[in-house]
Amino acid sequence: MNSTQLGYAVIDVETTGLRPSWHDRIIEVAVVLLDPIGHVTAEWSTLVNPERDLGPQHIHGITAADVRHAPAFKDIAGTLTGLLQGRVPVAHNLRFDLGFLQYEFGRTGAPIPNLDAIGICTMTEAVRFLPAAPRTLAGCCAVADISLDGHHDALIDARATAALLRHYLSLARPDSPWTHLLRNATALPWPAIPRTGSTPVRRGVSAERDTHFLARILDRLPRASDTVRADPYFALLDQVLLDHHISATEADALTALAAQLDLSRTEAIRLHHEYLNALAQAAKADGIVTPTERHELDLVAALLDLPSAAVEAALASSHVPHHLSAAGGFRLQPGDLVVFTGEMAGGREIWEEQARQLGYVPHIGITKRVRLLVAADPDSMSGKARKARAYGIPIVTPDAFTRMSSSAAHQGL
Incomplete structure (x- = not known):
């Protein structure tokens, strides 16, 4: 994939949260390459293993079962520099996407140049090209008659943003408002990061593998x-x-x-x-x-x-087997320590209060004294989940915790 020619690199990222300063991480990244007149020349995307919990999964729809197959950001950093170097970065809410990219590259020890001065934000530019449109990607696409099926999938969003940029370019013809940015982008110095050859991983890979x-x-x-x-x-x-x-x-x-x-x-x-x-x-x-x-x-x-x-x-059968502990033999007792991890419906505080009302003790972290970890996603890669697996502590879903709690309440604990 040759990215050395003049053109645009449309970027979209999905993340565990809203701020790198809160240690949120990229969990999916997509890049769509366009030539100077807006024709798509290539595209690339992958899930990214953040080595932590995935945040609001009900929004981005990414599962830990898929992400556990994915490369870490450091493993794709070389590929990304090859795609972005010399091109004008484009995103819908550019500050958000660039903020996360710069944070992730910084974590690898190879910071990238400041791209804000040469970037194009299709959300900001909507004021000029789509003045009546809402500022969301979905709103801009609706006004511009651009298909957006599967919002919050990085590649789908990047393709829609690329189409939006192409729409802006067509409205600006015969002039291009960003010719100077195309020239300036080629002058920025980028770190030399070798490619690792990591294979991109798309959503749904767990079902395939x-x-x-x-x-x-x-x-x-x-x-x-x-x-x-x-x-x-x-x-x-x-x-x-x-x-x-x-x-x-x-x-x-x-x-x-x-x-x-x-x-x-x-x-x-x-x-x-x-x-x-x-x-x-x-x-x-x-x-x-x-x-x-x-x-x-x-x-x-x-x-x-x-x-x-x-x-x-x-x-x-009348045969009484040697093993009679049976699944479900595990029961929480009053005073047992229970830990919660991940983004749960209603907020974690609601679940911790439910545990208190049943006589359990919500705990902030995993120790060997903890009896149960309740995880929004049982394949979570959070530090709590990794430690629970190491200690042999059961990990259950919130629904399972509710069922276990109801059973315990029915039996008077």
Whole structure:
């Protein structure tokens, strides 16, 4: 991709928050290259691993499951300099995008030149070219009759901003108001940052790459059954299935443990049947299987990639398996420390107050005494989540915490 010719580099970033000064980071960046008359010559985009939580995911729609595959900013810094060097930077709300780019490059130890003086903000320029339009990207695009499907996707927004710039250029013809900027951009000194060859990662990659964890367990020759290997696998299943969800990170952990225990795929499937049987025997212990218990059995069977008939077989069995701890055996007790991380509906304070009312103690950070981490995204890469995984502390979603709390309240804690 040749970016040395005169032209524009339209930029859009998605971030964990609004301010680099609050240690917010870039989590997606896109660049669309245009020639001096506004024709698109190339485009590039990638998710970026910020090595922290992702902030308001309900706005940008980026998941930690996708970002964990992505390069860090330092790994794409060389590629970005190659795209931006010698070109006029363009963005809708340029100060925001440039502020984050300059912050990220500064963190790598290779600061870039001040681009404010040569940049074009399509939001600011709307005063001249679209005086009746709202200042938002969506508003400007609507007035200019530019398609914007999938707002808050960096590449989609960059393409729309590029179309907006092209619209401004057409309105200004035969003159171009930014010829001097094109010349000035070529004179700015840029740091020499080598390219690492990192592969760009787009949204949805986790769905493409992350097959069911069972498919990633090697189909070795099965060994004789032994509880020495079964017990740690059952213990991890207890923790993973606590919130009735297997996150991408938890699937990786199950695959890694199976490899460590030298479990074959056949053995893992057998253990899954045993685990489901344990759940079924626990449900039958009081002489009745409630609709809620049956729903949980069906859900666990689906999560473990077992056929629905396996639930019927487990309920019909009279065999009492060795493992009877059963997913859901974990219960919070009054006074237990609970930590919350990520952007949660209603704000974290609401969830902490809910925990207090149930007798739990919201805690600011992860220590070995913490019993549970509640994460907006169970694949979160926040420092709290990384430490919780290291300590073996269960990580559950807010919905799972609500369900666990309701169950505890119903049972009088």
